[in-house]
Amino acid sequence: LDRNATMKTRLTTLTWRGSASVDPRFSAAMLPWSIADIRNHESYVTLSVGVEDGVLAAYNTDFELQFEHxxxxxxxxCRVIVKQEKGKKNADFLMPKATSTRPQPITIGNDNVAEIFGPEFGLxxxxxxxxxxxxxxxxxxxxxxxxxxWVSFLIKAMELGKCKPSRH
Known part of the structure; x- marks a missing residue:
C-alpha cells in the first residue's frame, strides 16, 4: 500500500476522542464543558491526520479514510496544552488567564494559535x-x-496561503 499516493503531506498520529454537536450560538467560554463532555464518552480512536489541498483528512491504522473536513x-x-504545577497535570480544562485580572476565553500562543489548558495535549x-x-x-x-x-501549523499555513497544496 503506497501511503504517498493519497496524501503527500506528513501525517501525524492523534487519538480522536470524538465530536459533539453544539448550538450555533456556541461561545469560547463553553469550550471546556464541551471538551469534557466528549472525553466522558471514553472513545479512543487512533488516526493519522494530515492537511492537504485545503482539507484535513483522518485515516485509520489500515490507511482507510475515516473523514475529511x-x-x-x-x-x-485551538491547541490544548498541558500546564503542570508541582509535577501534576490539570484534571480539568481551564481557560488561561491573560495579564489582566479578567479571565480570557482562550489565549493566543507565540505563533498566534489559540490555546486552552487541559489534562492532555490536543487539538x-x-x-x-x-x-x-x-x-x-x-x-x-x-x-x-x-x-x-504540527497539525495546527499546517492548518494555519494553509489558511494564510503560505503552504502550497500539492496537486494530484
Missing part, C-alpha cells in the same frame, strides 16, 4: 457544515505537544 468549514481551532476545532444548522466540535488528544503543533 474542508478547512473553509473550520470556523476556529480542538469547530466545524460548520453548510448543510447542517448545528456546529460540531472535534477533539483529538496526543502524547506530545509537537504532534498537535
Amino acid at each position: 474542508k478547512l473553509r468549514y473550520i470556523l476556529g481551532y 480542538v476545532y469547530l466545524l460548520k457544515n453548510p448543510h447542517d444548522p448545528l456546529l460540531h466540535i472535534h477533539f483529538y488528544e496526543c502524547e506530545k505537544y509537537e504532534q498537535v503543533g
